[in-house]
Amino acid sequence: MDSSINFSEFDFTNARRVKRVGSFLNSIGLDFPSSIEHFVIAKDNNELIACGGLDGKVLKGIAVAPSHRGEGLILSIMTNLINIAYSKGIKDLFIFSTPNNIELFEGCGFNLIENCDNEIILMENSNNLQIYKEKLFKQRKEGDVIGSIVMNANPFTLGHQYLVEQAAKKSDWLHLFVVKEDLSEFKFKDRFELIKKGISHIPNVTIHEGSDYIISNATFPTYFIKDKGRINELHAKLDLSIYRNHLAPVLGITHRFVGTEPYCVVTNNYNKNMKTMLEEPSGKSNPIEVVEIKRVEKDGQAISASRVRELFKNQDFDNLKKIVPLSTLEFLQGM
Amino acid sequence: MNKIDKSAYAGTLESSDAFIEIKPIDQDEIRIELHSSVEEMYGDDIRDLITKCVQELGISYISIKVQDKGALDYVIKARLQAAILRANQKDKIEWEKL
Incomplete structure (x- = not known):
């Protein structure tokens, strides 16, 4: 991976930054999650290229810019989010996503719970x-x-x-x-x-x-x-x-x-x-x-x-x- | 001391690395759940490596979940040892045993 990419936890008390991430998510068809506790972003130089959030035990708002797909960025984002969750004592996590991402998240240790109408899926990383x-x-x-x-x-x-x-x-x-x-x-x-x-x-x-x-x-x-x-x-x-x-x-x-x-x-x-x-x-x-x-x-x-x-x-x-x-x-x- | 005190993890999900999560269990068993991008070729070798590494540390009540993205042997071993040391949080690490 390119070494100029850096990952950081995102401070969303800063309205200007929230707006930036919001428009990034909008550009790929997602909303900024309504409730979120932690948010991780990846930047290449100063350009926002990937992000992902954690709300309690649910991972949300995970996205990668189309121009940077296939580089394994999602794996780094997931690693960062799992680190944060673990440090808070949360080990059993859930992900909402769309069916085209099933394999991607399986590669991160998640199992499919339910695929509803081929529109929305829920996955978990435990066998609870x-x-x-x-x-x-x-x-x-x-x-x-x-x-x-x-x-x-x-x-x-x-x-x-x-x-x-x-x-x-x-x-x-x-x-x-x-x-x-x-x-x-x-x-x-x-x-x-x-x-x-x-x-x-x-x-x-x-x-x-x-x-x-x-x-x-x-x-x-x-x-x-x-x-x-x-x-x-x-x-x-x-x-x-x-x-x-x-x-x-x-x-x-x-x-x-x-x-x-x-x-x-x-x-x-x-x-x-x-x-x-x-x-x-x-x-x-x-x-x-x-x-x-x-x-x-x-x-x-x-x-x-x-x-x-x-x-x-x-x-x-x-x-x-x-x-x-x-x-x-x-x-x-x-x- | 053939058990671990609590669950722990080590590693990342990135290419050439492994993400290893371990949990204590009540049965005398080394339970391995392996997901590997090289399962077909090296799945059995990785399982042997994990079993051997856990036994060397004298542990036998453990559940291990591995997300492997083509990590080399010594990476898997290091990640597993790190997870076990984190789970047991000993003050003094016996380096000669690792």
Whole structure:
């Protein structure tokens, strides 16, 4: 490699530089990643020729100028990023990319998890998906209707409780996944405990810790930035393909239950995608039937966790009492 | 001391180098996952080299993942030794054993 090329960690508190990298990425059809912690750039003399970023455990914005492809620059960028990740104690990494780059990243130690519609791929450099699948397999139950729900429950309301009760009634066994990513107002540990308490009266349900493979910052980064008003449809599809092709088969899941979504556009779109992605026939895996359950209403308003958060902000416990179970109420009062 | 204390790595992904990651495991086994651009020609030799090098350091509970881009023998050996020394962080390195 040419010795005039130098690699450096990039200071993106400097707006002028961010703009430069932004226009470099735009020139090859990428956006500057919306959230990023570390960014590495390669320069030849003063010309920007390659870059790559790290956001938590996800590698993003990896690009090489067309005139410098085939020189192995990507390998240096990847080495730099892996060094940074390791120095922060992050060893298990993910990459989003497009299918034409599969071989390239395989050469960097990554394995393909899912190729969705030949448009977007997710890769990882560990075999954690396999380990998670083996863990799930131990909790497999047999039956004609094996239901599933994925919930964030931020926090658990009477609406969530109703959804779980209805789904459990319709299923021989129900698997409930709790979104693990700690990017919501309430911590995973607390959300999990409140769900556990709120459904303790239902006999045929297993509650699972979510993982990087169900609505996480790795599979579905845009889920957690709802205020952008739009979700990346590709991310939603990717998340659902992993669910359908990897997780559901391990547990023998036949149905997925969701609450109707009257308020949140993002979740509503996700539900729509879900119907197409999970139900359409495919050679890879069995279809999963999506069942929408109408939300319970209280005083003419559907119960939602965002309403709970709003009431909690105003410390309005009289109204909260009407829409959360006792266990959640006690938790909120103790906060 | 036939185990390593924690996971560690050494090397780069660049041409003529190898990127080696090691992890402690519970089984008495030298588990090697090799991805090499010269697998067809030298895959078995590289695996032998790695096994021998690990045994020389008296380690037997280890998982080793290697991304090799055509590194020469002594490069692979050096990268592997570096990773193992990093994993065990001894104060004094016994150079005569390397």
